Amino acid sequence: MSSFCLGCGNSLAEGERFCGICGRDSQAGAALRAVDPSVAFGLPPETSGKAIFSLISGILFLIPPFSLVAVIFGHLSLSEIRRSAGRLTGRGLAVTGLVLGYLGVLEIVGLIVLGIVATPSMNKAAMQKMMVMNNENSVVASVRSLNTAEIAYAQAHRDSGYTCSLSDLSGTWGISGDLASGRKNGYRYELRGCAAAKANGPMVKYQLVAYPEVAKKSGTPAFCSNESDVIKLARSGSAQECLRTGIDLSETEINHPH
Numbered sequence: 001m002s003s004f005c006l007g008c009g010n011s012l013a014e015g016e017r018f019c020g021i022c023g024r025d026s027q028a029g030a031a032l033r034a035v036d037p038s039v040a041f042g043l044p045p046e047t048s049g050k051a052i053f054s055l056i057s058g059i060l061f062l063i064p065p066f067s068l069v070a071v072i073f074g075h076l077s078l079s080e081i082r083r084s085a086g087r088l089t090g091r092g093l094a095v096t097g098l099v100l101g102y103l104g105v106l107e108i109v110g111l112i113v114l115g116i117v118a119t120p121s122m123n124k125a126a127m128q129k130m131m132v133m134n135n136e137n138s139v140v141a142s143v144r145s146l147n148t149a150e151i152a153y154a155q156a157h158r159d160s161g162y163t164c165s166l167s168d169l170s171g172t173w174g175i176s177g178d179l180a181s182g183r184k185n186g187y188r189y190e191l192r193g194c195a196a197a198k199a200n201g202p203m204v205k206y207q208l209v210a211y212p213e214v215a216k217k218s219g220t221p222a223f224c225s226n227e228s229d230v231i232k233l234a235r236s237g238s239a240q241e242c243l244r245t246g247i248d249l250s251e252t253e254i255n256h257p258h
Contacts, residue, residue, distance in 0.1 A: 050077035051090030054097030058104075067104020074098035138185050139210050139223055140231060140249065146189065146208055147229050149175050154202070161202030162227065164194035188213045190239070193226075209239035223249075 050073045057070035077094040149169040154162050163169065166189060170180035178184045193207035204227065211222035221233045224242035232246025 045087055045089045048077045048081055048084075048088045048090040048094065050080060051094035051097065053077075054101070055093045056097075058097035058100030061100045061104030062107070064104065064108050067101045067108065070097045070101025071105060074101055135185055136221065139187050142179055142184060142187075142189065143208060143210055143223050143225050143231050145175060145179070146191075147225055147231075150191075150206060150208075150227070151229075157202075159202060161196070161204055162194055162206040163203070164191045164206060166191055183213065186213050187211065207243060209242065211239040211242075212237050 054070050054073035054077055057066040057073065060066035061070060074094045074097040077090060077097075081088045081091050081094065146166075146169065150162050153169055157163075166175075166180050166182050169175045170177065176184075179189065182189045187210045189208070189210050191206055191208055193205065194203045195205040196202060197204045207224065207226050209222065209224045212220045220237050221235050222237045222239045222242045223231060223233050224239060224246055225231045231249040232242055233249055234242035234246050
């Protein structure tokens with residue numbers, strides 16, 4: 001049973017003399033006595049709407065905003081129920097909403113922590129993939145440049161045709177020193193298989209290969225081309241396989257990155 005000010009019905013704490021609402025002196029006559037709220041006010045206790053809302057939001061705790069709403073309204077309803085001195089019920093609903101709400105909050109915190117931990121490794125993997133793609137694209141660009149240089153060289157040397165020497169291409173089409181030396185970006189470049197259509201005639205065929213300078217893990221490709229200017233690749237990293245059964249570059253993901 002609780003104590004109420006008979007002047008306004010406000011709940012009074014134990015030992016409190018003056019009502020905080022109407023200022024009535026509890027010691028002035030029988031101003032204060034133990035009462036049943038339902039008798040004092042003639043109304044049965046009601047269930048707190050905030051407690052109900054907290055429970056409903058708690059049930060939906062897997063959806064982030066609802067878990068926070070359940071916690072907020074759970075605390076509001078418990079405070080409201082305490083201050084009502086029995087006029088409001090629903091403590092069990094509010095507590096249930098709070099428990100479910102905090103479970104949702106913990107889930108959100110866990111996801112945030114997981115995201116913080118996982119993001120660096122994901123970024124690192126993405127950067128490594130980008131570096132690999134950029135390196136492969138650079139190799140392809142070098143092969144194209146060498147093909148173009150071969151065409152320019154053959155036009156400038158109609159008697160001899162194509163060349164099987166990279167150093168011969170160093171002054172053609174802006175071929176850089178490292179590419180003319182046959183080493184660039186971890187790849188070896190070679191010209192081979194030059195052939196003439198007839199004896200002592202100009203070279204009309206050549207083969208160009210670019211393969212990893214150091215044996216690497218599976219997936220580092222080799223590239224190849226010839227006088228057709230079509231560039232092919234072999235995922236095995238083998239120049240010989242590229243020349244035999246290479247896949248046309250236009251059909252691979254290098255030209256169509258995701």
